[in-house]
Amino acid sequence: MSSTLPIVVxxxxxxxHVFRADLPLAPGRRYxxxxxxSVDSFLGHLNLHGVSHGVLVQPSFLGTDNSFMVAxxxxxxxxxxGIAVVDPEIHRERMSRRVHWNLVITGGMANAALA
Structure with missing residues (x-):
């Protein structure tokens, strides 16, 4: 499905969420x-309702393997x-590579300097 729409939001x-049922699931998941x-199904939904853009959120049952969403x-x-899920112990240097991260943890903002 084409994603070529005008830049106008x-x-x-x-x-x-986008996922396949056969992807590796996180241990301890609730679901x-x-x-x-599929992403094509989601884009079709957006197109049907005249919505130009979307934000994908990593499903909790996939844990920290964001590769399907990133693709x-x-x-x-x-x-x-997209909004990714990362291991809470991830090294700060790895977090700062190539992507602007807004880091929010349960209970509030982890570090305003990172946001």
Whole structure:
């Protein structure tokens, strides 16, 4: 499905998940999906409702393996942004590479200097 729409933002769906049911699941998860949620299906939903952009959120059941979501973001960089899940012990230097991170943890802002 094409992601070539004008740069004009007509609307943003700010919380959507993309995944396949056969992806490796995180230990201790509360939920295991038995269906797929493809990026093409999500973009079709946006198009149907006249929404130009979307924000993908890493599903908790996939843990910190953001690779499927990142692949979707790379396929449609003009329309999609993402919110990743990272290990709380991740090294600060690794966090600062290539991506601007807004780091929020349960209970509030972890470090305003990182946000």
């Amino acid at each position: 007509i609307g943003v769906d700010t919380h959507a 295991s999906p038995d269906y797929d949620a 979707a973001l790379r396929q449609h960089p003009s329309r999609l942004r």
